Amino acid sequence: xxxxxxxxxxxxxxxxxxxxxxxxxxxxxxxxxxxxxxxxxxxxxxxxxxxxxxxxxxxxxxxxxxxxxxxxxxxxxxxxxxxxxxxxxxxxxxxxxxxxxxxxxxxxxxxxxxxxxxxxxxxxxxxxxxxxxxxxxxxxxxxxxxxxxxxxxxxxxxxxxxxxxxxxxxxxxxxxxxxxxxxxxxxxxxxxxxxxxxxxxxxxxxxxxxxxxxxxxxxxxxxxxxxxxxxxxxxxxxxxxxxxxxxxxxxxxxxxxxxxxxxxxxxxxxxxxxxxxxxxxxxxxxxxxxxxxxxxxxxxxxxxxxxxxxxxxxxxxxxxxxxxxxxxxxxxxxxxxxxxxxxxxxxxxxxxxxxxxxxxxxxxxxxxxxxxxxxxxxxxxxxxxxxxxxxxxxxxxxxxxxxxxxxxxxxxxxxxxxxxxxxxxxxxxxxxxxxxxxxxxxxxxxxxxxxxxxxxxxxxxxxxxxxxxxxxxxxxxxxxxxxxxxxxxxxxxxxxxxxxxxxxxxxxxxxxxxxxxxxxxxxxxxxxxxxxxxxxxxxxxxxxxxxxxxxxxxxxxxxxxxxxxxxxxxxxxxxxxxxxxxxx
Numbered sequence: 001x002x003x004x005x006x007x008x009x010x011x012x013x014x015x016x017x018x019x020x021x022x023x024x025x026x027x028x029x030x031x032x033x034x035x036x037x038x039x040x041x042x043x044x045x046x047x048x049x050x051x052x053x054x055x056x057x058x059x060x061x062x063x064x065x066x067x068x069x070x071x072x073x074x075x076x077x078x079x080x081x082x083x084x085x086x087x088x089x090x091x092x093x094x095x096x097x098x099x100x101x102x103x104x105x106x107x108x109x110x111x112x113x114x115x116x117x118x119x120x121x122x123x124x125x126x127x128x129x130x131x132x133x134x135x136x137x138x139x140x141x142x143x144x145x146x147x148x149x150x151x152x153x154x155x156x157x158x159x160x161x162x163x164x165x166x167x168x169x170x171x172x173x174x175x176x177x178x179x180x181x182x183x184x185x186x187x188x189x190x191x192x193x194x195x196x197x198x199x200x201x202x203x204x205x206x207x208x209x210x211x212x213x214x215x216x217x218x219x220x221x222x223x224x225x226x227x228x229x230x231x232x233x234x235x236x237x238x239x240x241x242x243x244x245x246x247x248x249x250x251x252x253x254x255x256x257x258x259x260x261x262x263x264x265x266x267x268x269x270x271x272x273x274x275x276x277x278x279x280x281x282x283x284x285x286x287x288x289x290x291x292x293x294x295x296x297x298x299x300x301x302x303x304x305x306x307x308x309x310x311x312x313x314x315x316x317x318x319x320x321x322x323x324x325x326x327x328x329x330x331x332x333x334x335x336x337x338x339x340x341x342x343x344x345x346x347x348x349x350x351x352x353x354x355x356x357x358x359x360x361x362x363x364x365x366x367x368x369x370x371x372x373x374x375x376x377x378x379x380x381x382x383x384x385x386x387x388x389x390x391x392x393x394x395x396x397x398x399x400x401x402x403x404x405x406x407x408x409x410x411x412x413x414x415x416x417x418x419x420x421x422x423x424x425x426x427x428x429x430x431x432x433x434x435x436x437x438x439x440x441x442x443x444x445x446x447x448x449x450x451x452x453x454x455x456x457x458x459x460x461x462x463x464x465x466x467x468x469x470x471x472x473x474x475x476x477x478x479x480x481x482x483x484x485x486x487x488x489x490x491x492x493x494x495x496x497x498x499x500x501x502x503x504x505x506x507x508x509x510x511x512x513x514x515x516x517x518x519x520x521x522x523x524x525x526x527x528x529x530x531x532x533x534x535x536x537x538x539x540x541x542x543x544x545x546x547x548x549x550x551x552x553x554x555x556x557x558x559x560x561x562x563x564x565x566x567x568x569x570x571x572x573x574x575x576x577x578x579x580x581x582x583x584x
Contacts, residue, residue, distance in 0.1 A: 002093025002161040004107055005065055007035045008083030009045035015126070025053070026123040028083035034154040037110040042088055056148060057115045057200035063087035063144040064094055070142060075130060086124050087144060091161060096142055096174040102167020102198035109153025111164065116200040117143040117177035135560070138181045141174040148198070169196050180206055183563070187214045233332035233567055234267035237551035238278055238581075241266075243326045244301060246318075249387035253353065254319045255294065255305040258330060265300035269293055269333035271364040272357040272443065272471065275304055276331040276507050276550055276583065281317045288507045288581055289314040292445075292471070293333065294356040294388065296363040302333070305387060307353040314510075331550045334583065337443065337471035339364055345373040345437040347463070349454050351426060351446030352380060357471055358443055359388060362395040374402045375436060379426030379450070382411040383419050405434055426450075428457040438462030445471040494528035503579040506531045507550060515576050522554070522571035522582070531584050546570055552580025 008028035014021050025047045036043040047054035063085045082090045103114045125133040137143045169192050190211040241258040274292045295303035308319040339361045348358035380386040396402040407426040444454045451470045491509035501515030509531045549569040556573045
């Protein structure tokens, strides 16, 4: 009969990690006597990162003494104590390869249901001083699992664990964990998982996405190299493109059109995507920058429109030095801020130079003679600082069900009358007052604060969050669960003496730096440069980053559980194999 060996609790605290501070509840310690289990927690317990832990579906974490013994042998250690793996319940029995999602157990007065495997996390490696442990938990099929509390009550070390029901589908915790984190997923097993009511909504969402991806790859076909990815960039790395035209749009915005040097048509892009350019500026720094396409994505050439920024090396070069006939190194169109198919209303919301990707979407809608209801809502300072406005008007005129709302924050009364524009900034209240259709799919582009306001306004107007898409120029905001907030610092060169290794370029952040002597992962280099890193669970290590690799090669230490798709890199364990450019 399985039994409860220890009940472990602990409140979150701040601990140092790689020069940062982590707020974590992974330090759990045994309690003596009965402990009260409640719907969301055990009395005296808490979680530091509620994105990945805690809540109704993850109220109680279980780990087995059999896995303790396994890791003692693996690491050659004998210093483990109950709660060492961040678990609430240390148990004898209930192995991950036998317990199934949906199984129910009675312990003492309480009853529980198995909802999902543990979310593998860098913090358990932090607690044990074994940074590779999160990946090993998955690779060795020993993650542990979470319980939902069906009936509250007291439990105590020594209680027997009685199975009261068997989950449908017979999908074990270990198999469920492998289905998310390991390669070779079987679509039939994904469908089986989605039919288990007890499986937590977060894991169901991940499995729905994986199933959709598998079905799309199957539809696209497979070859000797594996599934064909429909969204694969048109070419690897950078290629030479010729500057066909340089067009000043107004005092601060310049458009350039890029063509193939041999005159052939360039591969089509998707409306809303961007190009990454390496620019031969006169100081020899060769900065790398990304700019959204601003014209029809299938015209055989590419156009970008660039706003000159004060002291901007790249934008200054484009606006003052670049000439037709020049040759630039350009990476293929990328990005998932793209116009999706459908028949419902389309809502395009932009501010300033953020109009470029939505202008590309307008081109696509007009070229298709779309019958969809199309709204364009834009904010600028004045008509003088509103580039490509005549082009936008012409595209909207070509759409039979289009509406336009423009707001100028620094225009004269006469300019407002001539432009039929609203006075003042485009704010949350102004957008709500427009009474936009609640069933619209929205695309929002502009400064980060603007997008936050517009997203909140759209949600208040009834637009479903899943249909609100945003695109931010520059570095994406960091997503680092568990790390305590600190003052925002612009990306910069790393502290200390310059490295002598390969050149590493973070394209969105505009930082190029030599890989430091002594190594470390690319994630550590990004942290040192304050380049925002974004969360993913692809390797089983949640403080990681999956990002496009535009050019170059990397090596991994440790090897990831699942190699990333072609053209992407996992910077949590990657080291550059030569000069590289990352889309960060």
